[in-house]
Amino acid sequence: xxxxxxRISALQPSAIREILKATSQPGMIPFAAGNPAPEAFPxxxxxxxxxxxLAERPVDVLQYGVTEGYGPLRERVKAYMKDxxxxxxxxxxxxxxxxxxxVVDLAAKVLCNEGDAVIAETPSFIGSLNTFRSYGLRLRxxxxxxxxxxxxALERLLREEKNxxxxxxxxxxxxxAGTLMSLEKRREIYALARRFGVMILEDNPYGDLRYEGEAxxxxxxxxxDGLVIYAGSFSKIxxxxxxxxxxxxxxxxxxxxxxxxQASDVHTPMFSQLLVDExxxxxxxxxxxxTIRAIYRRKCAVMCEGLAKAGEGRGLSFVRPRGGIFLWCxxxxxxxxxxxxxxxxVNRVAVVPGxxxxxxxxxxxxxxxxxxxxxxxxxxxxGLAILAEVMKKW
Amino acid sequence: xxxxxxRISALQPSAIREILKATSQPGMIPFAAGNPAPEAFPxxxxxxxxxxxLAERPVDVLQYGVTEGYGPLRERVKAYMKDxxxxxxxxxxxxxxxxxxxVVDLAAKVLCNEGDAVIAETPSFIGSLNTFRSYGLRLRxxxxxxxxxxxxALERLLREEKNxxxxxxxxxxxxxAGTLMSLEKRREIYALARRFGVMILEDNPYGDLRYEGEAxxxxxxxxxDGLVIYAGSFSKIxxxxxxxxxxxxxxxxxxxxxxxxQASDVHTPMFSQLLVDExxxxxxxxxxxxTIRAIYRRKCAVMCEGLAKAGEGRGLSFVRPRGGIFLWCxxxxxxxxxxxxxxxxVNRVAVVPGxxxxxxxxxxxxxxxxxxxxxxxxxxxxGLAILAEVMKKW
Numbered sequence: 001x002x003x004x005x006x007r008i009s010a011l012q013p014s015a016i017r018e019i020l021k022a023t024s025q026p027g028m029i030p031f032a033a034g035n036p037a038p039e040a041f042p043x044x045x046x047x048x049x050x051x052x053x054l055a056e057r058p059v060d061v062l063q064y065g066v067t068e069g070y071g072p073l074r075e076r077v078k079a080y081m082k083d084x085x086x087x088x089x090x091x092x093x094x095x096x097x098x099x100x101x102x103v104v105d106l107a108a109k110v111l112c113n114e115g116d117a118v119i120a121e122t123p124s125f126i127g128s129l130n131t132f133r134s135y136g137l138r139l140r141x142x143x144x145x146x147x148x149x150x151x152x153a154l155e156r157l158l159r160e161e162k163n164x165x166x167x168x169x170x171x172x173x174x175x176x177a178g179t180l181m182s183l184e185k186r187r188e189i190y191a192l193a194r195r196f197g198v199m200i201l202e203d204n205p206y207g208d209l210r211y212e213g214e215a216x217x218x219x220x221x222x223x224x225d226g227l228v229i230y231a232g233s234f235s236k237i238x239x240x241x242x243x244x245x246x247x248x249x250x251x252x253x254x255x256x257x258x259x260x261x262q263a264s265d266v267h268t269p270m271f272s273q274l275l276v277d278e279x280x281x282x283x284x285x286x287x288x289x290x291t292i293r294a295i296y297r298r299k300c301a302v303m304c305e306g307l308a309k310a311g312e313g314r315g316l317s318f319v320r321p322r323g324g325i326f327l328w329c330x331x332x333x334x335x336x337x338x339x340x341x342x343x344x345x346v347n348r349v350a351v352v353p354g355x356x357x358x359x360x361x362x363x364x365x366x367x368x369x370x371x372x373x374x375x376x377x378x379x380x381x382x383g384l385a386i387l388a389e390v391m392k393k394w
Numbered sequence: 395x396x397x398x399x400x401r402i403s404a405l406q407p408s409a410i411r412e413i414l415k416a417t418s419q420p421g422m423i424p425f426a427a428g429n430p431a432p433e434a435f436p437x438x439x440x441x442x443x444x445x446x447x448l449a450e451r452p453v454d455v456l457q458y459g460v461t462e463g464y465g466p467l468r469e470r471v472k473a474y475m476k477d478x479x480x481x482x483x484x485x486x487x488x489x490x491x492x493x494x495x496x497v498v499d500l501a502a503k504v505l506c507n508e509g510d511a512v513i514a515e516t517p518s519f520i521g522s523l524n525t526f527r528s529y530g531l532r533l534r535x536x537x538x539x540x541x542x543x544x545x546x547a548l549e550r551l552l553r554e555e556k557n558x559x560x561x562x563x564x565x566x567x568x569x570x571a572g573t574l575m576s577l578e579k580r581r582e583i584y585a586l587a588r589r590f591g592v593m594i595l596e597d598n599p600y601g602d603l604r605y606e607g608e609a610x611x612x613x614x615x616x617x618x619d620g621l622v623i624y625a626g627s628f629s630k631i632x633x634x635x636x637x638x639x640x641x642x643x644x645x646x647x648x649x650x651x652x653x654x655x656q657a658s659d660v661h662t663p664m665f666s667q668l669l670v671d672e673x674x675x676x677x678x679x680x681x682x683x684x685t686i687r688a689i690y691r692r693k694c695a696v697m698c699e700g701l702a703k704a705g706e707g708r709g710l711s712f713v714r715p716r717g718g719i720f721l722w723c724x725x726x727x728x729x730x731x732x733x734x735x736x737x738x739x740v741n742r743v744a745v746v747p748g749x750x751x752x753x754x755x756x757x758x759x760x761x762x763x764x765x766x767x768x769x770x771x772x773x774x775x776x777g778l779a780i781l782a783e784v785m786k787k788w
Contacts, residue, residue: 002646008504011653035458043452050444058437062633064429098492098659105658109528110402114508131657134503239456241664252396259405263525264499265492269663270635 007114010133022345029383030374032350034175034325037299037373040292041239042283049278053271061274065267068258069096069246073277077232077246080280086221087230093254095261098268100205100245102261103231104128104168107201107247108135109264110256112165119157120168121149123328123357123365125175128168128203137165141359144174146319148181151188158196167193167200171219172207173324176357176369180322183216190222198227199253205233206324208289211297213322226250234276236325237289242272296325296373302380303327303372310388325373328354331366335394341368343390349383401508404527416739423777424768426744428569428719431693431767434686435633436677443672447665455668459661462652463490463640467671471626471640474674481614481624487648489655492662494599494639496655497625498522498562501595501641502529503658504650506559513551514562515543517722517751517759519569522562522597531559535753538568540713542575545582552590561587561594565613566601567718570751570763574716577610584616592621593647599627600718602683605691607716620644628670630719631683636666690719690767696774697721697766704782719767722748725760729788735762737784743777 024032053061068074074094081087081094088094097103104127112118114136120129122141132139140157142149149169158164167189171181193200202219220230229249234242247257261267279285304320307329315332331337341353354367375383418426447455462468468488475481475488482488491497498521506512508530514523516535526533534551536543543563552558561583565575587594596613614624623643628636641651655661673679698714701723709726725731735747748761769777 002505002644004504004650005507007507008650008654011657033458038453038457041452041456043448043456046452046456047445047448050448051441054437054441054444058435058440059432060635062435062437062440062635063432064427064629064634098663101657102659110398111396113399113401127657127660134654134657235458240458241454241456243659243661243663250396256398256402260402260528263405263495263521263528264658265496265637266521267637269492269637269666271665272663 007134007136010136011130024350028345028348028350029379029386030350031370031383032352033374034371035374036236036240037295040295042279042288045279045283046239046275049275053274053278057274061271063270065270065273067262067267068254069094069268070270070273070277073273076277076280078248081230081232081248085218087218088220088248089223091226091250092248093251094246094248095254095257096268096273097245097247097261098265099235099240099243100203100231100233101127101131102264103229103245103247104131104201104203105264106257106260107166107229108132108137109260110253111199112137116163116165117161118166118168119154119161119164120359121170121174121177122359122363123176123354124168124359125170125203126356129357129359132168139359141363144177144179146179148179148185151185151192154189155192158192158198164196164198167198168203169200169219170203170206171216172204173209173321173326175206175324176326176352176354177328178319178321178324178326180213180216186216186219187222190219190227193227194225200228201231202228203231205236208237209293209296209325210323211293211300211321220248229253237285237292238276238279242275244268244272244276299372299380300327302377303370303384306380306384307370310384311391314391325371327370327372329368329370331368333366335366335391337366337368340390343393344387347386347390349386349390401528401530404530405524418744422739422742422744423773423780424744425764425777426746427768428765429768430630430634431689434689436673436682439673439677440633440669443669447668447672451668455665457664459664459667461656461661462648463488463662464664464667464671467667470671470674472642475624475626475642479612479615481612482642483617485620485644486642487645488640488642489648489651490662490667491639491641491655492659493629493634493637494597494625494627495521495525496658497623497639497641498525498595498597499658500651500654501560501623502526502531503654504647505593506531510557510559511555512560512562513548513555513558514753515564515568515571516753516757517570517748518562518753519564519597520750523751523753526562533753535757538571538573540573542573542579545579545586548583549586552586552592558590558592561592562597563594563613564597564600565610566598567603567715567720569600569718570720570746570748571722572713572715572718572720574607574610580610580613581616584613584621587621588619594622595625596622597625599630602631603687603690603719604717605687605694605715614642623647631679631686632670632673636669638662638666638670693766693774694721696771697764697778700774700778701764704778705785708785719765721764721766723762723764725762727760729760729785731760731762734784737787738781741780741784743780743784
């Protein structure tokens with residue numbers, strides 16, 4: 001009876017999607033999700049801000065806002081990005097979005113026609129890949145290496161492919177690979193984008209969750225040619241349930257994104273925007289980031305040590321993440337990824353099969369993604385013990 | 395330097411858009427906007443609910459939610475629509491959206507391919523028309539009459555046009571025409587949709603703002619064949635700044651909309667959803683609707699009487715709205731719509747030229763849309779006096 005659009009039919013349920021669904025059942029030990037730890041929320045600050053906003057400025061919270069976002073918040077985030085990260089020049093502008101997911105959606109909406117190509121790291125964030133697929137874009141993958149994507153593959157793809165409209169990268173603690181892109185590769189990718197006249201979409205939800213080493217400059221900070229759309233998010237440092245992200249990009253791109261957003265959801269809710277604005281203005285954001293880094297650094301260590309123990313002698317291979325919330329664990333050939341994932345799910349541990357994150361249809365991988373921000377310490381311990389048992393099947 | 399997608403280029407700034415921009419400058423008397431009156435917000439209820447939510451369930455407010463919406467809210471709205479409006483059967487489901495604008499976006503996203511046709515009332519809501527345009531859809535118009543769209547024109551268009559995917563209507567107090575669609579036309583449109591196998595998108599943001607007469611059944615309440623997507627909104631009865639709407643539609647459509655929304659903005663902010671849920675559960679929604687009806691009924695009367703006086707002997711023609719927030723005022727031939735709008739703007743009164751709402755490129759109209767929910771009584775009086783002066787130019 002119903003006939004659906006081609007774009008939405010490209011997002012058909014797959015075997016992997018069915019597994020993802022199974023892993024989101026209640027009662028599961030959550031190594032599959034990417035939720036912040038509840039103890040990482042600045043709950044008291046949110047209570048205070050909310051009470052003050054509704055006492056003093058209820059109409060600002062409840063009335064329509066403009067599509068590009070609440071003015072003072074836009075200026076504040078611009079200054080934050082400029083002063084803290086050397087990002088954004090006089091030709092850049094900023095739009096507040098309904099989460100960073102909407103930055104990816106708007107970038108595709110304003111820059112890409114059906115059939116255009118997008119080059120992404122493979123594996124990459126499934127949410128963004130599905131957004132690109134929903135616009136009927138051809139996805140090409142640059143294989144991930146220990147220090148970021150294979151830049152030679154990027155150059156080859158830029159030569160081969162007609163109509164590449166975006167290079168999509170997550171330089172800091174990539175989802176799902178957990179990789180930190182080297183400074184050299186950041187420079188090389190920018191140089192290639194410049195040479196081929198292609199825009200970069202730099203997605204940075206995890207940059208502040210750095211557990212060791214120095215911060216590396218973002219690609220946007222090198223953007224002298226107006227080539228980079230930077231996607232920022234408050235999901236991991238404040239809270240994801242408020243859905244606030246932003247795009248920092250050349251002014252003409254932001255202008256078109258504003259037209260695109262108007263037709264999508266008019267504007268991002270005012271409570272969410274005013275909350276972020278007040279939090280940045282009146283609270284110790286740097287101190288809070290330090291607190292949540294300590295929480296996740298410890299959880300990361302617990303998972304890495306537990307996993308090393310659980311997988312002892314089984315040929316698991318993983319690199320200890322230097323930041324972020326995900327760990328990529330390659331399985332030995334004899335352990336089948338999908339069977340492992342399904343058996344783990346039956347035993348109440350949710351992990352995501354690595355294949356969910358692949359960019360092109362023909363690719364193969366034998367790995368799982370594990371999250372360490374969501375589970376409690378007890379869940380980490382119990383879940384890893386269960387995974388050790390599951391591995392005995394092979 | 396930038397090359398933008400075809401879809402976004404279809405939304406180029408126009409002369410009308412420039413006028414709209416001018417009319418949104420601060421200091422203007424706001425007859426152009428469609429904002430609720432600040433005194434119509436249930437501010438005290440929002441304060442109480444917000445304090446309680448953040449005291450008792452902060453993690454529910456701050457953590458990620460599921461794409462289809464907060465479960466208890468979905469069930470509550472389904473029951474509200476079923477019990478109060480006889481809408482929604484066993485084959486229907488409901489998704490919570492980021493405003494009703496997103497229902498239009500998701501309907502186009504999941505049902506329409508580029509080049510497909512959508513039939514809309516002409517004039518119609520510019521926000522929805524632009525959403526359809528952003529998907530590269532061909533818009534065809536059914537001219538508005540006093541009791542709703544020209545149904546004979548609809549039938550002709552359904553015969554003529556290949557690939558009509560949606561019939562888009564606002565049956566209650568239409569934006570911008572202010573019209574209430576007759577029961578007979580509701581039935582005829584449903585019968586035509588059924589005969590031609592085309593889905594109806596029934597947009598109902600203003601239905602509760604009824605100032606006289608009995609409520610008419612919505613088209614969704616006649617939907618025995620799974621043909622109607624109903625778009626509901628809390629913008630006009632609670633607050634637009636929270637961005638909460640919903641779609642009530644056949645389950646397969648809601649399932650696809652959920653996939654589409656996942657790729658757009660993941661989910662609607664939890665604070666907004668929990669606020670609506672608590673408000674519906676614990677406050678007197680019907681009483682509040684009664685209160686705001688009284689506010690707008692009075693404002694509507696003030697505007698109608700003032701306009702009749704201001705236009706005395708000038709050949710203005712308008713029908714007193716029986717609900718909603720807009721009044722459509724046809725100008726006599728000698729008063730040029732665009733010049734009138736521009737002169738009014740120079741004199742600090744914002745009105746919208748009727749042409750902004752036309753569906754097809756070749757259409758002509760000589761009218762303006764006036765809003766009476768936003769201006770204060772003083773602004774209503776002053777604005778109408780200014781418009782009377784402006785008319786003296788002719």
